[in-house]
Amino acid sequence: MTAWVLGLVLASYAPQQAGSALLDPPREARVQALGKQLRCPMCQGLSIADSSSSAARAQMDKVRELVAAGKSDQEIRDFFTSRFGEWALLEPPARGMNLLVWLLPLALLVGGGFAIARAMRRPAPATETPAPAPRTEEERPPSDDPYLEAVRAELRR
């Protein structure tokens, strides 16, 4: 662990090389767009286009080389997934188990909306149960408490 921390600290002193020569604007736009889709292997959650690490720069060079060689976007993505698997893609493709990540929130949203709509459509109870009328003093059973009886007698007057 210590070695890794030390390595990361020292890595910031790695001699930086400039990226390879830019292509013409349309192809360079493709390079940047593809770079935004590919995960940097030395960073956490950054694309290779956004990272300043040497490994990311080397990968951007590779993307540029493949674009210049006339490879399609899918062929270039395949180059990286053939090395790092789908981990290389910042946005998981919507197939297989990944489909759950895309569909489950949608299903929960639809299900939740349906439940709320049903709850709102349900009619309110027709009449409320009337509260029992207060008993009169005569109806109350006699109490053993002489003080309470005295109060009741006073009230009956």
Added chain:
Amino acid sequence: MSRRGLWIGLSLAAATAVLLFVLAKGFGRDPHEVPWELRGKPAPDFILRRLDNGAPVKLSDLKGKPIVLNFWASWCGPCKAEHPVVAMAARRFGQEYQFFGVVFEDTEENARVFAGMPDPSFPQLVDERSRMAVDYGITGVPETYFIDAQGILRDKVAYPIDPRTMMQKLAALKQPAGPLSEVVR
């Protein structure tokens, strides 16, 4: 409980179970671990220049003897700790295996000092702009790749290799390709 309530409860339980499964799958793995899909596949060919004499080294010319490729840089602290392990293995097993160092993102001056030029323990190769490193799926340094005599990538160690691991991986290189071993970071 009404029939409708039962269905709603079961649906919610199923959705929760699926969500938990997806989360467990994601949280159950080390976020620093980068998958490597080249195991068992032919090693990408390369032509690199030797750091000491500039002679070209072509992978396809090296078939017939297992190869150990060690990526390093002079600015990498763990590489300094690891280098003696690879040098020792190269001295001891250099007759049976071919050991090469590959300089990753470094200046040649610094690399020469690091490798002990003009008498390095094993040949060091210069990978211009890390093209070959990207082909091998490197995620940082140090990393050590093991290629069998038929030119198949058999394993990768993505941390500073220790003598015991080195011995195990070298021995495995002589065995027929079997169940795939795990990369440990």
